[in-house]
Amino acid sequence: MGKEADTGAGGRIAALRDLNALLAIAPAAKRAAPLLVIMGLVASLAETAGISLIIVFLYAAFGQLDDTGTVARDFGQAAASILEWLGGPAELATAIFALIVMRGVIAYFYNRIAQGLGARISEKARNAIHGEYLGVSYDFIRRHEQAELMEVLGTDSWGIAAAYNAFTRLIINICATAVFAFFLFMLSWRITLIAFICAGAVSFFLERLSRPVTQLGASVKAEHQSMGGLMLMTLQGMRAIRAYGREKAQDAAFVKSSASARESLARMERLSAAIRPATEIGYLAIICLIVGGAGALKVDFHATLTIVALLYRLQPHLQEFASNSLFLAQSAPQLQSVRRMIGPEGKTYPDPGMRPMPETFRSIAFRDVVFGYEEKEALDRVSFSIPAGRTTALVGASGSGKTTIVNLLLRLYRPEAGQILLDDTDIATIRREEWLRAIAVAGQDIDLVEGTVRDNVLMARSDANRAALADAYALSGLADMLAGLEYGDRDWIGQQGLNLSGGERQRVGLARAILRDPGILILDEATSALDTALEARVRTCLEQRFAGRTVLIITHRLETVRNVDHVVRIGNGRLLAEGPPAEVFGPHADGSVAALG
Missing domain, CATH: 1.20.1560.10 (ABC transporter type 1, transmembrane domain)
Structure with missing residues (x-):
């Protein structure tokens, strides 16, 4: 101050x-x-x-x-x-x-x-x-x-x-x-x-x-904020806290913060x-x-x-x-x-865009894209293309920049330099709502909100009818899971979906993406937690449903890459190779993409 x-x-x-x-x-x-x-x-x-x-x-x-x-x-x-x-x-x-x-x-x-x-x-x-x-x-x-x-x-x-x-x-x-x-x-x-x-x-x-008094007011606010952070940590990290036996340590930290908040408030009340x-x-x-x-x-x-x-x-x-x-x-x-x-000071806002989303396009192209977080540079002048109407695999080791590319496509961030083009149009100039309406993403770490299965799936399309929901449940393999729940898709899934297993969470994410019925589908290790038989069935359903559409698969599994039309391989934020799978990887029969780096 x-x-x-x-x-x-x-x-x-x-x-x-x-x-x-x-x-x-x-x-x-x-x-x-x-x-x-x-x-x-x-x-x-x-x-x-x-x-x-x-x-x-x-x-x-x-x-x-x-x-x-x-x-x-x-x-x-x-x-x-x-x-x-x-x-x-x-x-x-x-x-x-x-x-x-x-x-x-x-x-x-x-x-x-x-x-x-x-x-x-x-x-x-x-x-x-x-x-x-x-x-x-x-x-x-x-x-x-x-x-x-x-x-x-x-x-x-x-x-x-x-x-x-x-x-x-x-x-x-x-x-x-x-x-x-x-x-x-x-x-x-x-x-x-x-x-x-x-x-x-x-x-x-x-x-x-x-x-x-002003310093005391700031102290009370800081102590309350610290205590609020520990509350969130207790509720959101309950599984990890219990799994690693951190209950006593977490409780001690909260008790100490609570006492500090009480002391700050007491000083304020004594003065008042x-x-x-x-x-x-x-x-x-x-x-x-x-x-x-x-x-x-x-x-x-x-x-x-x-x-x-x-x-x-x-x-x-x-x-x-x-x-x-x-x-x-x-x-x-x-x-x-x-x-x-x-206030607007120190903030940036997503570009709403003014151009309509075209009904058809030839490709999505990254051109000399540069992006970095505060702690590190994520992409260094990356250029590649995602052909329209085909399946592209984006492969690379952990930390290579794959998630950043997805976030840029979702317009969560904008490039520090370079462009992302839909044919010859920068996607930042396309109306944001129309662009996002054409995209759906499902991943291994799906974001779920506290509520029911239905609440989470309907985030993709709130006006969907029961038939559309049933179709999404069936194609994602979620219908089998719902049949075993007491309240079906109205069953409460807990905070951030903690009542569900990893595979069940992924199926909710897949159902959400299918319900969106997008022209561009992004699958970020979206079936990695499913058992082999269910994964094969879901993958076949997805291939049939989204045939002829633009699909971007993010994976490190070689068997998945072999079935795509186009591969983009990155490492340490740079493009390593691009082209058909045979040209990018050669005649490798097994192993992971990460191992091939």
């Missing part, structure tokens, strides 16, 4: 700056802020007017309307005029009651409007963050921990509503203080000056007390808890000082009583101001995270 964020004032400034930027996603909330301030101002006027009328009522009740003292005489004359204008004590009591009711009604509608707008802002922020996750480049998501992404979406976005309410209340507190100050000034400018000098001293003390009593003691001392000094300043009892009553009612506004100011400083790290996640 910068130097500014190290102080309470800096935290508030940063929070207000980020909140103002975030309000752009909810224009209604920004437009409503003046209305909320006006409502708060009117409520404050009603409150101060009500207190003043109560004093008038007391003047009348005790027969003090004709006091001889200068200030008292002025009060008595004003009270007599108000009483005469209203018509009598009964009307005065009615006016006081009406002001109290009006203030209550305004406060009710203010709270309803503010809470509704706050909830709307949080909703807009959540939707914006979620949309950003889906719309930003895949590389951006890959570079962030899941715990951080979940913390921003599931926790920080909710904090915007509270920050917005604190902000509007902060403005109302200022307006209320100004209204009370005006009435106090009319009663005695000397006492008002003393009161606000003392209030400034109390505020300075509170500012010093709350100075570390100290603010309220310090504020109350400070403003009570101011009231005592004014009562004690009223005689020296020749302020009569009645004016002093009114001033004390107004200061007493002003105290909650000053306390709320300090509380809201502190809360904004605490919220600064959360608001900054949300703003950073929503």
Whole structure:
């Protein structure tokens, strides 16, 4: 954090700056802020007017309307005029009651409007963050921990509503203080000056007390994020944790993180808890000082009583101001995270493309494609072709760049240099939705979501009917598995499909790809976990169904490569060979492709 964020004032400034930027996603909330301030101002006027009328009522009740003292005489004359204008004590009591009711009604509608707008802002922020996750480049998501992404979406976005309410209340507190100050000034400018000098001293003390609050807020957020990461590790890695006997170590790590989160939160709560009593003691001392000094300043009892009553009612506004100011400083790290996640800074976005996907094409060609991750270079000026309507095998050892090629075809990444061409058209210029609609991928490490078999297969085509699903189940070999499940394709498969074996997961992935009915099918070791008989049957079904279509098979098994039309062989991110299988590998009868390297 910068130097500014190290102080309470800096935290508030940063929070207000980020909140103002975030309000752009909810224009209604920004437009409503003046209305909320006006409502708060009117409520404050009603409150101060009500207190003043109560004093008038007391003047009348005790027969003090004709006091001889200068200030008292002025009060008595004003009270007599108000009483005469209203018509009598009964009307005065009615006016006081009406002001109290009006203030209550305004406060009710203010709270309803503010809470509704706050909830709307949080909703807009959540939707914006979620949309950003889906719309930003895949590389951006890959570079962030899941715990951080979940913390921003599931926790920080909710904090915007509270920050917005604190902000509007902060403005109302200022307006209320100004209204009370005006009435106090009319009663005695000397006492008002003393009161606000003392209030400034109390505020300075509170500012010093709350100075570390922004750092504590960032610490609490970091500890919660760390704990969230361990939660995800426990749930997602449960099988590995149990298989390697890591239960105690994982539990110890979580307990330690949980304790750190508790300690950070406790420090924050201790600081927050100290603010309220310090504020109350400070403003009570101011009231005592004014009562004690009223005689020296020749302020009569009645004016002093009114001033004390107004200061007493002003105290909650000053306390709320300090509380809201502190809360904004605490919220600064959360608001900054949300703003950073929503904003475009440091991000890239997939090119949506403008050209339609052609109905036919001759080939997909990589031309001098360069791509690298932060840790290493994956492809180094790779050029090869995937003929349309034929089966191509992409072969190479682990880490040779095969997965990167698939990710580039799926437009999860874009080349750092070079082009991927559909005939003479860069695929980046083709409408992304149309391009992806023409592709389906099934692999050995299939991505499954928590839900049912049906949920996962329908990701390929949500509008598919029952007949299309049954066909996909049959061709992928999934129908046999579903027959043994209690609820068939509506059986819950667990988190990321953990209730399924490797072969069952692959069959779900194959069914998903078949249901897509694509023009371009990518099979990334898609049948490696199936038994020999089932694999042969599924492979025959796939060959029949996708005959005449563009199929890319990623494999290291020589028997698979021998049956394809075209081979692309890569190693260490470079093209090693390309052509028919016999030309690429020669008369090898067994062994793996990786071994041939």
